[in-house]
Amino acid sequence: MPKITRITRLGRQTQMGLLLLLMGGAITLAQAYLPDFLHRLPSWSDLWAAGLDRFFSWVQNDLGLIYVTRAIAGWLGFLIDAAANILYGKSRWPRIDALPWSAVTALVALMGWYLGGWRLALLGGFSLFWTAMVGQWKWTMETMSVIVVAAPLGFLLGLGLGIASWKWARFEAALRPILAILQTLPFFSYLLPAVIFFKVGPTAASVATIIYAMPPMILMTALGLKQVPQEVVEAGKMSGCTRWQMLVRVYLPSARTELLVGLNQVIMLSLAMVVLTSFIGMPGLGAKLLVMMNSFKLGHSFEIGITIVLLAATLDRLSKAWVVKQPKHFAKGTPWWQRHQAWLICLGVFVFFMLMAQIFPFLNQISRGDSFSVGKELDVLIKAFLGLGFVQVITGSIRWFFNIWVLVPTEQGILYLPTFAVIFIVSGLSWLLGGWRSGVIGFVFFTGVAVLGWWDRAMLTLHATLTATLLAMLLGMPLAIWAARRKRRSEVMILICDIAQTFPSFIYLLPAIMLFGITPITVILAILIFTMVPIVRYTVEGLRGVSPEITEAADMSGATRRQKLWYTQLPLAMPTIAVGLNQALMFAFFMVIIAAFIGTRDLGQEMQRTLAGTHLGKNFTLGFSVVLIALTFDIAINAWAEKRRKILGL
Amino acid sequence: MPQTPIISCRNLWKLFGANPEAYLTKMPPGHSYEQILADKYIAGVKDVSLDVHKGEILVIMGLSGSGKSTLLRCMTRLHSITGGAILIEGQDITNLEERGLIELRRSKMGMVFQSFGLLPHRTVLQNVAFPLEMRGQSKHDCRARGLEMIKLVGLEGREDYFPRELSGGQQQRVGIARSLAIEPDIWFLDEPFSALDPLIRREMQDEFLRLQAMLHKTIIFVTHDFNEALRLADRIAIMKEGAIEQCDTPDQIVLKPATEYVSKFTEEVEKSRVIHAETLIDPKLKATRNPVAAHATIHAIAQRIVEDDTAAIAVAREGKIIGAMPRQAAFDILMGRGDAQNN
Amino acid sequence: MKSINKLTKILTMAGALAFAPGLAVAEDSSDPIIIPIHNWSSQIVMSNVVGQMYESMGLNVEYVTTDSQAVYESVRLGDVTLELEVWEGAFGASYRAALAKGGMVDAGEHNAITREDWWYPLWTKEACPGLPSWEALNECADLFRTAETGDKGRYLDGPVDWLKHGQERAEALDMNFTVINAGSAAALWAEIGAAEANKRPVVVFNWTPNFAEAVWEGEFVEFPTWEDGCDKDPAKGPNPNALYDCGNPATGYLRKVAHHEMTTKWPSAYCVLSNISFTNPQIAEMAKMVDVDELEPEEAASKWLKGNKGVTQPWIDACTT
Incomplete structure (x- = not known):
């Protein structure tokens, strides 16, 4: 019985989706005969902007929110200053002054050794050693002074909100759309409010970082708490725990793994924001990177990029090792110094280097003049490579082919479509994918985009994201399928993904421009690099995750490699791949706005313009356009993946 | 029995569904499990009345989904109760508020779980002392009492291990030690040995009987294993679809299964190993010569039954003759022909 | 007597402090x-x-x-x-x-x-000797053609948020150029850097004082001189019907x-x-x-x-x- 109803409902879903697509097509064909408002709605963008401006000024001044946020900023500032004093000697409380690089490096290496053996020790030690040697120690510590405050705060806030959303279903229901919006709101929309409400500088930067890095922590907390085994909960209750005891002694420790995974996410996302937040006062590496790029120092920018990747890798691996590390017992009668051996060694080495640094100044600080930076040499190398004849021929033909034959025509195509045709098509596709709910949401959200009044620019943004994601799939999926065949290859591929994800996307931009000029293909390529990461990662993981029993069954049925892939592995991995695709789209929407730094004509460019005049209202009108587009895809794809997963019983 | 029962369930109901309380009040009496299901409610516990007496081992037996764990969780108030009442030593706990419930669990109840329910981040000692810690006892007390309990379950030397460093049987020993740490009057065990290998299970059952011989707790023991129930129980309550099919001593259940459902379990049982001599006593018979012990199983006195040629065999408890049993009936049981009693 | 002495001492000291030159800073x-x-x-x-x-x-x-x-x-x-x-x-x-x-x-x-305007690196002048006049630039428009701009020359303007009005100027002076906005200063340098490799003629937005002068020698294009109000009054500048028909103020x-x-x-x-x-x-x-x-x-x-x-x-x- 249920099977039959499902089939008929599926049928209805397909019919409805196709009907909507047909309507979209019909409107396109008939557009010459249709009234103007069906082609493009009149633009109300100024109206919205003015309204929002009034609203923000009301919140800021009349409601006095700014006093609250400024008080918070004061506290944040105090914490960051204290960290800054210890890390790089900013003259603030507690006036301990910068720790020597050698001591910090040794400490991190020891931590690596304690958590994950000599490999981690090597990674941690090398990363910081490199940082000091290329003369980026102080910049790195400036960056870290904000991260060491923002990441723990993001963790704690995420934890609190996660607990709340686990405890109260209503809170979760209210929080979910806010998180969805936060995750899709373009970065340029965080910028102005953060500056106005939290004071330009490290405070605003830390707030933006926290807001950006917190959502996964909330989700992981809620997930972890939900997964605590029922019996453990009951054991707690039967032991007579009060509610507080239940939470602190039973739930949170039992969800340790998820909480630490959340912490790992917070750290990684905080580092991902290092460059972007420097627009609003994040000191250190990101700010220096922008300076280097603006004075066309590719080599130095590249070195900073490597430092950021190394830092991210170190923090990532350290925190992951901590997730895995489980407490071990000591044999009876172990003396205390043996029990606390790790701590004692750390303390000893730390003190040793503190003292040595007083005697040998190079162990204390290495100035840029004494460093081993090879930025200039790298510059020459990069420029020479770009000047090579065959490089120019190849890039020239790629540029010519894609711009003239692919991107410009499709761009004009999407602009040719009447507004309502696009709305119907998007809603029809969402309907096909995710069912009636997604279809209606697609209709409402895209109508929203039309009403917000930046339709043409929104279409260009949509075009760039879709094209880049499509290309990323065409390139990334075969690569991932190839990699997933062998365990070793998969691991290497995932490692490459990790690196590509943390390498600041800004650094891609310059070589991309030098290769392809300021043209649409450059934008697409910049997005593509970033977007391929989740596609490759999730495809590899999805394929590797197919249970061996099933592939064995396929083998025993005499399937060829290709049959096995098509009929067993891909269908089973599809829900996971869909999640990757969805993330790729979200990354694309993030990156397409950043690509405004190359030069685009879409929403991102207009958002960049709003920064000049601090037009908060207009900025948010544009930001919400991106949110609405991104969420439409997010909802439809997730609905599809969820449904598939249910059907497959995963 | 003269004294008040330790646990008393009176017309206990537990329904799962949208609005169970309202449904129960307007539900016509005598609604069957299926009828309730048709109304989109599941009867976890269906009109159960049951007394558990001091020092008794009551085993609740049933297949999965029969409501046995639900009944246990109603008694501990891990589940709220839809209808009826539960009295613990005469105190009505049906609607006991949180504070009182915590107090009750801290002073009177201990519970062992199927998958052990150990806290993964705490050592053996910390797990065992957990209930004491919750009560706010001093560190020293917690440690002393914890070590004592660990010794009791035979885990000395492993105080500082973490649960994942122990085998399943050892983990359950920790669970047992924890449940006994506060010296509870009532001991709940929810399928405590189901997750263990058969050999270990047997060993743990012996351990359990050893402990009970020392401690004399009032015990509610849930299992889906009929043999385990027979082995451990003073009384067995067999459940099906939320209701109790039969609640009696193992001998009586094996000898006189009340329903067809119960007899499905008893069919496969080697009855001679379950039924005790005293169960077969027939007041109409008389014998004095050479009595057998009242608590001996028929299997244990098999030789006597086969070799004896009288019609009645004397049964004695502590040297005093309390009656006689028919030899033929015992012989039939021994030969697996005990079905006659069914009809 | 002694105490009075002390008092005057303190007073004079205070006075000296108050009028000390450095003290205004305090x-x-x-x-x-x-x-x-x-x-x-x-x-x-x-x-x-x-x-x-x-x-x-x-x-x-x-x-x-x-x-x-x-x-x-x-x-x-x-x-x-x-x-x-x-x-x-x-x-x-x-x-x-x-x-x-x-x-x-x-x-x-x-x-x-400060001066901000259309600018070209010196190698461009070899291909288009009439520079720096804007009319000469317009005649050389072919030199600046790219695949994307078709038969028009390509001018790379500064980021939109700098509000440079290059597009308006090209239209007002009826220039045979397509205006593309770079997204950032870095994008401008990347474009010049890429052109340097094979000495391709480019015309981009640039300004002075600026580090780029030290890296690439170049000149500003000379547009009709700025008149006050050129950005508000169509009458100003050579084209009577358009705004922005002058060069930026050279000073x-x-x-x-x-x-x-x-x-x-x-x-x-x-x-x-x-x-x-x-x-x-x-x-x-x-x-x-x-x-x-x-x-x-x-x-x-x-x-x-x-x-x-x-x-x-x-x-x-x-x-x-």
Whole structure:
């Protein structure tokens, strides 16, 4: 019985989706005969902007929110200053002054050794050693002074909100759309409010970082708490725990793994924001990177990029090792110094280097003049490579082919479509994918985009994201399928993904421009690099995750490699791949706005313009356009993946 | 029995569904499990009345989904109760508020779980002392009492291990030690040995009987294993679809299964190993010569039954003759022909 | 007698202190003066130079990295105390908007002229000898064709948020050029850098003073001279029906602004700020120390200060005596 109803409902879903697509097509064909408002709605963008401006000024001044946020900023500032004093000697409380690089490096290496053996020790030690040697120690510590405050705060806030959303279903229901919006709101929309409400500088930067890095922590907390085994909960209750005891002694420790995974996410996302937040006062590496790029120092920018990747890798691996590390017992009668051996060694080495640094100044600080930076040499190398004849021929033909034959025509195509045709098509596709709910949401959200009044620019943004994601799939999926065949290859591929994800996307931009000029293909390529990461990662993981029993069954049925892939592995991995695709789209929407730094004509460019005049209202009108587009895809794809997963019983 | 029962369930109901309380009040009496299901409610516990007496081992037996764990969780108030009442030593706990419930669990109840329910981040000692810690006892007390309990379950030397460093049987020993740490009057065990290998299970059952011989707790023991129930129980309550099919001593259940459902379990049982001599006593018979012990199983006195040629065999408890049993009936049981009693 | 002596001693001491030349500084708040730093070298070094001047006066200084457009809102709110490089062309709009909203005061201009306009590296001139005249450029439009711009030449304008109106100018002067906006200064340099490899002719947006002068030699295109109101009155400039039909002012201002409370909270610091006036060569020198000599901005600043005591000390002295 249920099977039959499902089939008929599926049928209805397909019919409805196709009907909507047909309507979209019909409107396109008939557009010459249709009234103007069906082609493009009149633009109300100024109206919205003015309204929002009034609203923000009301919140800021009349409601006095700014006093609250400024008080918070004061506290944040105090914490960051204290960290800054210890890390790089900013003259603030507690006036301990910068720790020597050698001591910090040794400490991190020891931590690596304690958590994950000599490999981690090597990674941690090398990363910081490199940082000091290329003369980026102080910049790195400036960056870290904000991260060491923002990441723990993001963790704690995420934890609190996660607990709340686990405890109260209503809170979760209210929080979910806010998180969805936060995750899709373009970065340029965080910028102005953060500056106005939290004071330009490290405070605003830390707030933006926290807001950006917190959502996964909330989700992981809620997930972890939900997964605590029922019996453990009951054991707690039967032991007579009060509610507080239940939470602190039973739930949170039992969800340790998820909480630490959340912490790992917070750290990684905080580092991902290092460059972007420097627009609003994040000191250190990101700010220096922008300076280097603006004075066309590719080599130095590249070195900073490597430092950021190394830092991210170190923090990532350290925190992951901590997730895995489980407490071990000591044999009876172990003396205390043996029990606390790790701590004692750390303390000893730390003190040793503190003292040595007083005697040998190079162990204390290495100035840029004494460093081993090879930025200039790298510059020459990069420029020479770009000047090579065959490089120019190849890039020239790629540029010519894609711009003239692919991107410009499709761009004009999407602009040719009447507004309502696009709305119907998007809603029809969402309907096909995710069912009636997604279809209606697609209709409402895209109508929203039309009403917000930046339709043409929104279409260009949509075009760039879709094209880049499509290309990323065409390139990334075969690569991932190839990699997933062998365990070793998969691991290497995932490692490459990790690196590509943390390498600041800004650094891609310059070589991309030098290769392809300021043209649409450059934008697409910049997005593509970033977007391929989740596609490759999730495809590899999805394929590797197919249970061996099933592939064995396929083998025993005499399937060829290709049959096995098509009929067993891909269908089973599809829900996971869909999640990757969805993330790729979200990354694309993030990156397409950043690509405004190359030069685009879409929403991102207009958002960049709003920064000049601090037009908060207009900025948010544009930001919400991106949110609405991104969420439409997010909802439809997730609905599809969820449904598939249910059907497959995963 | 003269004294008040330790646990008393009176017309206990537990329904799962949208609005169970309202449904129960307007539900016509005598609604069957299926009828309730048709109304989109599941009867976890269906009109159960049951007394558990001091020092008794009551085993609740049933297949999965029969409501046995639900009944246990109603008694501990891990589940709220839809209808009826539960009295613990005469105190009505049906609607006991949180504070009182915590107090009750801290002073009177201990519970062992199927998958052990150990806290993964705490050592053996910390797990065992957990209930004491919750009560706010001093560190020293917690440690002393914890070590004592660990010794009791035979885990000395492993105080500082973490649960994942122990085998399943050892983990359950920790669970047992924890449940006994506060010296509870009532001991709940929810399928405590189901997750263990058969050999270990047997060993743990012996351990359990050893402990009970020392401690004399009032015990509610849930299992889906009929043999385990027979082995451990003073009384067995067999459940099906939320209701109790039969609640009696193992001998009586094996000898006189009340329903067809119960007899499905008893069919496969080697009855001679379950039924005790005293169960077969027939007041109409008389014998004095050479009595057998009242608590001996028929299997244990098999030789006597086969070799004896009288019609009645004397049964004695502590040297005093309390009656006689028919030899033929015992012989039939021994030969697996005990079905006659069914009809 | 003794005690009276002591009293007069204290009084004279106090008096001496009150009128001591350095003491006017003591009126300034000990709160740090917050100086914003952007992402181009001359501004960073100049900020450090001024910061070190303040420190030599015994004031506390702190630097904060900010976006160069959003900074005006921060000056208004007092989150940063001052801004040392307000370029007429690039930041004029933000500056005027913030000034109108209130909270910001003008602290005068540098003795420097800024120029921002269409620019080409010298190798371009070899292909199009008629340069720098704009008419000649228009005739060479073919040289600047790319696959994407079809039969039109390509001009790479500055980022949209700099509000350069290159598009309007190309239309107003009926030029055979398509205007593409770069997304950032870095994008401009990347374009020039890529063209340098095979000496391809390019025309891009550029400005002076700027480190690029030291890296690539080049010239500005000469457009019809700027007339006041060219951006508001169609009648101005050669095309009677269009705005923006002139070149940018070849002598744009470079000014300083401050948060309005600086005048009362740090009066002498503000006084010094209004005295400060760097010249084009000085600014170029500062930028060069970082961009070419690879000094850290702080080092560059102290080195520059050491070599230019004669320039900066009078600005300080004028406010403290």
